[in-house]
Amino acid sequence: MCPPPTIRAHTRVRPYLMTIDDKVRKTLAELGVTDAKGVESLFAEVRAAMEKERQELVSKGVASEAERDKLCKALRDRWLARKNGLISFLDENWLKKAAKEIKPVVGRQFNELRRSAANMEEKTLARELPLRRDDRAARISWAAFQVPTAPTVGASVPSDLTLPGYRRPLGSIHPITRVQREIEDIFLGLGFAIETGPEVETVYYNFDALNIPETHPARDDWDTLYVDSDTVLRTHTSPVQIRSMEKYGAPLYVIIPGKCYRHDNPDSSHSPMFHQIEGLAIDTDITFADLKGTLDFFAKKFFGEKVRTRFSPTFFPFTEPSGEVSISCVICDGKGCRTCKETGWLEVMGCGMVHPEVLRYGGIDPAKYSGWAFGLGIERYAMMKYDIHDIQLFYQSDVRFLEQF
Numbered sequence: 001m002c003p004p005p006t007i008r009a010h011t012r013v014r015p016y017l018m019t020i021d022d023k024v025r026k027t028l029a030e031l032g033v034t035d036a037k038g039v040e041s042l043f044a045e046v047r048a049a050m051e052k053e054r055q056e057l058v059s060k061g062v063a064s065e066a067e068r069d070k071l072c073k074a075l076r077d078r079w080l081a082r083k084n085g086l087i088s089f090l091d092e093n094w095l096k097k098a099a100k101e102i103k104p105v106v107g108r109q110f111n112e113l114r115r116s117a118a119n120m121e122e123k124t125l126a127r128e129l130p131l132r133r134d135d136r137a138a139r140i141s142w143a144a145f146q147v148p149t150a151p152t153v154g155a156s157v158p159s160d161l162t163l164p165g166y167r168r169p170l171g172s173i174h175p176i177t178r179v180q181r182e183i184e185d186i187f188l189g190l191g192f193a194i195e196t197g198p199e200v201e202t203v204y205y206n207f208d209a210l211n212i213p214e215t216h217p218a219r220d221d222w223d224t225l226y227v228d229s230d231t232v233l234r235t236h237t238s239p240v241q242i243r244s245m246e247k248y249g250a251p252l253y254v255i256i257p258g259k260c261y262r263h264d265n266p267d268s269s270h271s272p273m274f275h276q277i278e279g280l281a282i283d284t285d286i287t288f289a290d291l292k293g294t295l296d297f298f299a300k301k302f303f304g305e306k307v308r309t310r311f312s313p314t315f316f317p318f319t320e321p322s323g324e325v326s327i328s329c330v331i332c333d334g335k336g337c338r339t340c341k342e343t344g345w346l347e348v349m350g351c352g353m354v355h356p357e358v359l360r361y362g363g364i365d366p367a368k369y370s371g372w373a374f375g376l377g378i379e380r381y382a383m384m385k386y387d388i389h390d391i392q393l394f395y396q397s398d399v400r401f402l403e404q405f
């Protein structure tokens with residue numbers, strides 16, 4: 001801001017060559033203003049000058065907070081200071097010395113001007129004044145501290161750089177996936193490979209090739225969820241047994257994890273979608289003893305060395321003979337409790353020697369090869385392992401439940 005030039009009163013200067021600083025030091029009469037129109041145009045000139053000074057300051061910006069404070073104060077004082085502020089000269093020279101006829105209009109204009117000048121009050125001005133950040137070093141250092149994940153809208157300066165950053169909660173592995181991987185690991189260690197297949201399956205692979213012809217009563221247990229008359233949401237992972245036999249032939253050692261679908265109403269132990277793992281071993285000279293030995297080893301690995309296994313006969317169309325595997329109750333160690341319904345045993349999977357018809361469907365000669373298979377529900381294992389009593393909890397995506405694993 002240039003200091004106002006000092007012009008002595010006697011200097012003859014034409015009004016249009018005078019600055020605002022000169023004019024406020026003269027009376028209206030000296031300026032040749034004698035009517036309302038003249039007063040209004042003179043005040044308009046003052047307001048324009050004031051606005052121009054304000055605009056100049058805002059457009060230039062300031063390099064620091066200290067400079068901002070200094071410049072704001074200077075502009076304010078220039079106009080509003082009680083002593084030697086331009087407004088105080090206006091009051092003294094224009095308003096107080098105004099001729100009677102024009103005094104009311106001068107008073108109105110003066111009050112209006114003083115109100116606009118009050119808008120240049122330091123705080124208001126400081127808000128408008130941008131911090132100039134053309135300094136290269138400053139720009140680099142600020143850029144390094146910008147927090148990309150949570151920008152503060154409208155703020156040019158990051159607030160508190162010592163605050164901790166934004167941390168997203170880490171997820172955990174779903175209990176079903178966790179148990180599935182644990183079971184997979186045990187069989188991978190025994191030399192089995194993991195094989196998967198389509199969840200939308202043909203009726204041929206899901207039923208016919210597994211020795212469940214259309215008229216077989218066993219279809220009733222699973223005969224649900226058709227996409228069309230030839231396509232079904234697979235009711236078990238067993239179709240992949242046939243697909244694997246076709247793909248690899250014998251000998252064959254695979255486990256087959258995946259989703260299955262049945263027309264079950266959801267309750268605490270049923271869900272229309274659930275997970276299975278099947279195992280299939282085909283080789284020469286495979287006997288029921290291999291089946292028993294492998295599954296006993298698996299049960300001890302998964303549930304603990306103290307666990308005993310029990311095999312009891314049952315029926316499946318795709319195995320012959322077929323069996324159910326039970327383990328000694330992991331809660332009461334076989335003494336009998338509510339979980340094992342006082343029997344001391346928990347049924348954990350189905351198994352059996354692969355039916356010769358099924359081998360034939362898979363393109364394997366049952367005269368040369370034999371095999372065993374098992375199937376288990378992953379949900380049931382997870383429920384036993386973590387003492388969960390409602391299968392629905394696995395599918396509700398409730399973080400309070402899931403974060404416990």
Ligand SMILES: [Zn+2]
Pocket residue numbers: 329330331332333334335336337338339340341342344345
């Ligand atoms: Zn028990």
